[in-house]
Amino acid sequence: MKFTIDRYQKILIFIIAAYCAFVGFVNPAFFSITTVFDIIRTSSTSLIFAIGLLVVMISGGIDVSFMAIALFGSYTTINIMIAYGIDNLAFAVGLSIIFGAVLGLINASLINWLKLPPFIITLGTQNLFHGIMTTFVSDKSFGAGVLPPCLNQFGRATLFQIQTGSGTIGLSASILPVVFVALATWGLINFTMIGRGIVAVGNDEESARRIGFSPARIRYYVYVWSGILAGLTGIVYVAQINALYPNKLIGGELPIVAAVVIGGAKITGGDGKVFGAILGVLLIYLLNSTLILIGLSSSWNDLFIGSVLVASIATSSYQERIRNRKNLIFTD
Amino acid sequence: MTNSLKKKFFNDINFTILIGLLIAAIVLSAIFLPGGMFSAANIKSMAFQIPEFGFLALAMMLSNLIGGIDLSIISAANTIAIFTAFVLNGTWLPALPEEARIPAGLVVAILTALIFGVFNGLLISKTSAPSLIASLGTMILFQGIGMALTGGVSIGNIAFEFTDFGKAEWAGIPLIFWLFLGAAILLALLLEKTAFGRKFYLYGENKVAARFSGINNEKVCIATFVMTALLAGIAGLIVLSRVNSAKVGYGSSYLLQTIIVCVIGGISPNGGKGRVRGVFIAIVLMQLMSSAFTMLSLSPYTKKLIWGVVLILVLSLNHWIRNLNDSIKKEK
Amino acid sequence: MEPILNVKNITKAFSGVRVLKNVSLTVNRGEIHCLVGENGCGKSTLVKCVSGVYTPDEGEIVLNGQRFTKLTTQQAIQNGVQVIYQDMSLFRHMSVAENIAIEKIRAKGARLINWKDVAGIAAEQTRKINVKIDLEKEIFECPIAIRQLTAICRALAHDAKILVMDEPTTALTKNEVSQLLTIVQELKSQGMSIIFISHKLDEVFSVADVITVIRNGEKIGDYNRAEINEKRLSELMTGREIDYPRYRRDFTENTPLLEVKGLSRKGHFNDISFTLRKGDIVGMIGLLGSGRSEIAMSLFGLNPIDSGEIFVSGEKVSIAAPQDAKRRGIALLPEDRFREGLFTDLKIKENVSSTVIDEISPRGCLDFSEEDRLAEKCIETFKVRAPSRETVVRSLSGGNQQKIVIGKWVETKPNIFIMDSPTVGIDIGSKAEIYEQIHNFAKNGMAFLLISDEVEEILANCNRVLILEKGRIKTILEAQDLRQPDAKKLILEEIGSRDLQPDTEPSTK
């Protein structure tokens, strides 16, 4: 399997390019390396979330607890680090990832056991995880001064810097985990047997079982992977904002779902591309951050994103329906 | 237990459990919150609080009964309220005489609800998009409309005759509670006694078989989402009337609670099974718990934990009962 | 002779209905073992028990001398069981190549996928059975015949010890079928055991060493090919030398109730014209993918046509949805009664009334006593064996379920009744009862379009038969043709499964 850009992705790229051209035409200040670096930095956490969610959606599931997992992982980890005076980035990432994996495991177990729509189950665990964290860990906020310095160092680190007219700007190191996660997930999906099992289960659970995959086990992999990525993102997020709050992130799940759907993942499972999810997030970020540049206030964000989302859902679902009907398959 | 008694018990075990839970909640709060919970003042305040949430829960119930979920109800409620508020405070149709504002506002509310409902219904029935994803799109879209119009500020200064409605009482009971009660009874009759209700349940049970039975699935689907939007719109108007203003983002925490209420009320997330009366009792139960939480001045985080635990617990309990039921059947 | 597979006294029930009753089966190394039996007698269920998809309620399976009471799919694959499932069991959004190769690569225990291997395996397999398929295409873009070939390739890719083929030829042309049967013989000579399921008895006779007959979930017996002939076999399958009473149309009035002219839909069917008169029972028969179900769906408003005209009682109509069809007096008994025909978790009465909700709701309010009455009438007319009208449909037997589906459409008093495979998975008793009802309704003027795989069924019921091939009507047989003694042979020949030159000489081993 080579890395290919399918037709849907081409359309997305075209839309993004056309939109950028339009924004740049209205406001030439848009075309600058600063913009690019900015988008990369601010979208990095969403990108990792989206990639984690993509894997879940390919398997035919959905997850709305990843923000709670990210918060749980990072908040608890950093609380421990503050309490014991640990200042080590690897420790932070490692522990947060472990928390993420465990919570993902809980999600998978509940879904496997209750056999109910994963949306409802993860909506429950979202509240459960957040509630447990705030009730039993802590619900205090921590400012920059108390946080382990390694976090801020990472948050401000740049890979390289460029001189521009308005000063020096650098490419945020946050891109490293994004690139790593994107490549790892792409590899996982396309080059490992587990990954093909995820695709197979998403396509048809029964058929996957017949050729020897265990859908229950595949779901463990999927939700644990999504949990691990969430744990990682939690640390990246805290490093970027350089403060620790017990109530951030939560509530931001659905826009990520929207991005992944715009990126071409099927909620019915079996189909979805890492590159598509990245494009989906970028499109949403562009709309979010550039409306001001074309003279609209940011209150127009949702209207634009909603329209794009509805249009993309309508076209892709309709195509699927036509194809199914052609094969005399009725789903509703 | 004799066999027929056993059967009866298990047939409506959900309702039996609900009644049991309700009694337990009443007894517990009578013991631990004497005077507080069942003071006349508190009962009245509960009766004032139930409807706005209750209408949303009924809306969620309808979408659950057809095997879907409607994430857009809350943003629809808010945006409908915003439209109405613009008419009521004279921003729109300023030429209208004062006394015509309320009727005009109601007409606008109904029209908006119709448009939103038809839009959802068309999107879902004509493209076969899964309602979870489709309503995520319309949720962002409806919210985006409200946001673009208001910029996120609350729209107030509305005709005070309208705000009186939210405070009015009849026979010592809030008018809005009568309204809610009436709506619930009407809905129960509609679903259980009429031709439409039967088609609605058949559609929820097995959409494909409904289509193959010559039921007009598109019509049923659109009607359902129109009712959903109307119920949401009423909730929006009640909020508008009670808090005197409309705003994007109000009541977003209700989403989880409406889903919990439906699950507790015995609505199967897979559609086709469940009745209004169960949801009604679950709504009352929910309000008892909310009141108790307020009296105990629990933090929002603790509440979250409890809601999460409740949802997972109820799902597990249902699962356990189902298994028990099956094993009893097998014995036979 | 050493047995490689031993199925011992297997029983399997679905929601209380036993579909396999104490079935045993022994397959030897290097043997082609055919399973035959009527639609729904339990062949596929037996196969799924052998491959670990279902766990039998009772009994055990001995594979390579190893005993299993709870066989998993992985264990079955490890022990060399490969299955071509009847529903093909493919992955829609995966390429043909991956569908062919993935199971083999997985079973080798590979953790990583090498896409060169995938392409290699796929190419090798398609070459082996000598077909040309675009290996890069995703399955959902492929027609049914390609899917069947893909499923065959996937099973062959494996170095299986036991290859189970559950109706692998339903969508294939004669050439492809004979190619496949040659390969089956080859595999046998290499020592592989093959369980072959087919309704086409000529295929069975051309490859079988042993034939096992299953009837209604019970094993009737094992027979060497040499000791049995086709006639005897069909008797064993159906249980008696049944001669279903034949239907004779005796109306003189010939104005068409339904007239179809030049109906076409790209990729489905082409230029289909026929008429249904009062009291006609017209049969439609052909391979999977020949267009028969597609035509039925079009007449019922579920498959839009590109061109052509439909006349109901002389009036030109456009049928865009099932409710239009219902209004015009057209009823459809769908092929898949679980998904399309029934609300399995609802009661009999709610199923029966599902087509006439508006009719039993004066001023929009359901008349529950009328609903009860309809249900009682249906139970009585069709002799539905059920405790009461309140019984949940899921717990009925297949035959009684099907009667409910027919009954719910009879409530609409249709003029034209389209039936797609009405007796699949139904016991002989119910089958005869259903035929009797069909004849009764036809004698009262209802017209039927009967789609079936079973030639016997066509012969017993139809006074005209349309034989379809690749979306076109190939032959029309009239009542007098059907009364010829060799009508069955004629139909089978026309369907196109006969030119394999089965070696009717019993081979000596």
Ligand SMILES: Nc1ncnc2c1ncn2[C@@H]1O[C@H](COP(=O)(O)OP(=O)(O)OP(=O)(O)O)[C@@H](O)[C@H]1O
């Ligand atoms: N998953 C299931 N749930 C309930 N009933 C089932 C299920 N699978 C099969 N059946 C029923 O079991 C019976 C046997 O089905 P099976 O598919 O084994 O028949 P078959 O002999 O393979 O028929 P065919 O020749 O049509 O393929 C049928 O009556 C069918 O309706």
Ligand SMILES: [Mg+2]
């Ligand atoms: Mg079968």
